[in-house]
């Protein structure tokens with residue numbers, strides 16, 4: 463019986479044959495270099511493969527993934543990916559994509575301890591606390607969905623405030639940044655923000671001026 467790991471290598475050989483049938487020069491062109499138009503910042507969840515759900519191909523998308531699609535200002539891994547994508551590859555769009563049913567967000571909502579990952583997810587707890595006025599009246603399922611959306615919006619804000627993005631916007635108002643949520647239940651992506659390429663637009667969708675996309679403004683108090 464073929465093992466699961468052998469199956470991957472067999473699939474790879476089939477992939478090569480299929481690509482060569484379509485275009486004998488395919489791998490030669492791929493090896494020449496990459497010019498992706500997009501940086502994808504997504505969750506590590508196995509059910510959210512960025513290329514499959516967006517119909518993109520090798521070479522189209524530079525990718526960074528971590529648990530709960532977080533943009534953390536001290537994460538050298540992420541910051542390096544971002545700088546390279548924006549300054550060297552000159553991507554036109556950076557997409558933060560979360561997903562409903564996110565295990566990372568769910569873990570942050572509860573009170574159980576999960577070990578090391580609790581530190582990573584602390585920022586999701588902060589988001590929940592910040593928006594508790596909105597979340598507290600929702601049922602459990604709706605609150606989970608809404609925190610997934612708010613988490614994406616917070617990461618768009620964090621992304622917009624990175625040195626790399628601020629410097630790029632000051633140069634030429636690119637890239638556009640976007641916050642999306644993928645719905646595992648039906649396969650559709652639901653954008654949570656418009657196209658953002660300056661500090662005014664980021665203020666419109668993020669917490670310091672509004673914080674509630676598609677909903678009522680917080681009551682002035």
Ligand code: CO
Pocket residue numbers: 505506507529530531561563564565566567
């Ligand atoms: Co997730």
